[in-house]
Amino acid sequence: MDEEKDQDNFRTYTGRSTLQRPLYLIYILLAVSYLLIVIGFAVTLSKATTLSSQLSETYNKIKNNPSGHDLHLFxxxxxxxxxxxxxxxxxxxxxxxxxxxxxxxxxxxxxxxxxxxxxxxxxxxxxxxxxxxxxxxxxxxxxxxxxxxxxxxxxxxxxxxxxxxxxxxxxxxxxxxxxxxxxxxxxxxxxxxxxxxxxxxxxxxxxxxxxxxx
Structure with missing residues (x-):
């Protein structure tokens, strides 16, 4: 009788362990995905900031010296x-x-x-x-x-x-x-x-x- 209980407990423990492994992997994948999203957002924001700065600089040059810009075109x-x-x-x-x-x-x-x-x-x-x-x-x-x-x-x-x-x-x-x-x-x-x-x-x-x- 005790032997049967031990076997049932072993099956229950094994089943729980088997169920926990996929959840553990899912948590890891979610964490990695979140980390990649954060990194991608940071890179995009950095590029956008650089582009905005370059556009602002170009605009200021044209604004301060519009004749120089026209001279290249005409x-x-x-x-x-x-x-x-x-x-x-x-x-x-x-x-x-x-x-x-x-x-x-x-x-x-x-x-x-x-x-x-x-x-x-x-x-x-x-x-x-x-x-x-x-x-x-x-x-x-x-x-x-x-x-x-x-x-x-x-x-x-x-x-x-x-x-x-x-x-x-x-x-x-x-x-x-x-x-x-x-x-x-x-x-x-x-x-x-x-x-x-x-x-x-x-x-x-x-x-x-x-x-x-x-």
Whole structure:
């Protein structure tokens, strides 16, 4: 009889032990999960704080120096989007055809000059935007026939040239004293009082220009 009781007690103890093990493991898993959640929350909070600090710093920079921000987006000025940037300078391609002298004046009114082409990079840039039209450039022989000069004083004789074949000349004995980019990109001399579009050129501003500088 006592032996049977001992066996029953042993079964009861064993059953309780078996039931307690899964609960123990569950508690451990819950604790680990909670710990991971806390760690994840802390990491997320740290990243969010860092990002917020960076955004705040960027905002303050833009707020304190908005012109500097615009300068990166619009090198020639956010309010002067007619001007195109190329290789450290800004260029304006007119929508109005005027005589050469008037084109020169219009460029000067915008603190610029008629474009001076000093090499193939600039030549390629300009001719891709003037194709199929004529555009005045800052080249002329107004003072002495045959002595071509650039408006900025660049040395014409030893400098870059891109004349059409047979140019410059005085076609049909007309005084063709002003240079222009021809419809295929090559240069042509033409009568200065004829109407053509024009290309203005000026240095990139240190700060974006306002609409007054258009």
């Amino acid at each position: 090198p020639c000025g956010s309010d002067t989007r007619q001007w195109e940037y190329f290789n450290g300078k800004c260029y304006y391609f007119s929508l109005q055809a005027v005589p050469w002298q008037q084109a020169k004046t219009k460029c000067e009114e915008q603190h610029a000059k008629l474009a001076v082409i000093d090499g193939f990079p600039k030549q390629n840039f300009i001719q891709t935007r003037t194709r199929n039209e004529r555009f005045w450039i800052g080249l002329h022989d107004l003072h002495t026939e045959g002595e071509w000069k650039w408006l900025d004083g660049s040395d014409y004789r030893t400098g870059f040239k891109y004349w059409k074949q047979g140019e410059p000349n005085d076609y049909q004995r007309r005084d063709e004293d002003c240079g222009q980019v021809w419809i295929n990109g090559e240069w042509n001399d033409y009568t200065c009082n004829s109407n053509s579009f024009y290309v203005c050129e000026r240095p990139m501003p240190s700060t974006p220009l306002t609409s007054k500088g258009k």
